[in-house]
Amino acid sequence: MPTLTVEGYGAFEVTDGKRLVLAIEQDAKVDILHACGGNARCTTCRVEFIAGEPSRMTVAEQERLKARGLSGVRLSCQILCEHDMTVRAISRFEGSGRPDAGSQPQTSIMPPPEWIEE
Ligand code: FES
Numbered sequence: 001m002p003t004l005t006v007e008g009y010g011a012f013e014v015t016d017g018k019r020l021v022l023a024i025e026q027d028a029k030v031d032i033l034h035a036c037g038g039n040a041r042c043t044t045c046r047v048e049f050i051a052g053e054p055s056r057m058t059v060a061e062q063e064r065l066k067a068r069g070l071s072g073v074r075l076s077c078q079i080l081c082e083h084d085m086t087v088r089a090i091s092r093f094e095g096s097g098r099p100d101a102g103s104q105p106q107t108s109i110m111p112p113p114e115w116i117e118e
Contacts, residue, residue, distance in 0.1 A: 005086040006030055007050060020076040021045045021105050024089060031093040031101060038077035038105025040064050044091050046073040052085035058113040077105055078113070 004020070005011040006028040014023040024032045024047070033044035040060035053074065061078035065071070073090070093101040 002081045003084045004028060004081055005051075005084075007086065007088045009089070014081045016082060018081045019105060019107065019109060020047070020079040020081055020085070020087070022107070023081050024076055024087070025101075028089075030089045032076065032089050033091045033093055033096060033098065033101050034077060034105050035098070035102040036077075037103035037110075039110050040075060040078055042102070043068050043070060043073075043075060044102065045076040046070070046091050047076045048073055048088040048090055050086040050088060052083055054079055054082070054085075055118045056115045057118060058109065059116060060111055060113070062116060078109060080109065 001013040003011050004014045004023050009028045009030055012027040014027045021034050024030050035044040036042035058078045061075045
């Protein structure tokens with residue numbers, strides 16, 4: 001099982017292949033935002049990688065990051081926990097002023113992923 005480390009929260013063994021946004025929320029117990037429900041639309045699930053950044057990316061993630069002019073961050077709803085990773089949770093519900101963190105992301109990456117190898 002891969003180890004997910006969230007800076008300031010600790011290290012957690014997570015199910016291989018679990019969506020990163022769900023692992024951060026359910027295993028690390030971090031109140032990460034996922035305003036669009038994990039559909040690569042909102043970018044509120046963004047994280048910074050400290051180690052173990054995946055080399056592949058979904059087309060949906062690449063397009064959304066480009067459209068928002070974001071660099072140095074990844075969308076945790078578009079990433080699977082397939083190896084050890086260390087991330088910084090930079091977009092949390094606390095202090096966001098939002099009524100909730102967003103609807104619950106499905107267990108599979110949505111939209112169905114098309115992968116780009118970097
Ligand atoms: S882009 Fe909205 S939850 Fe990931």
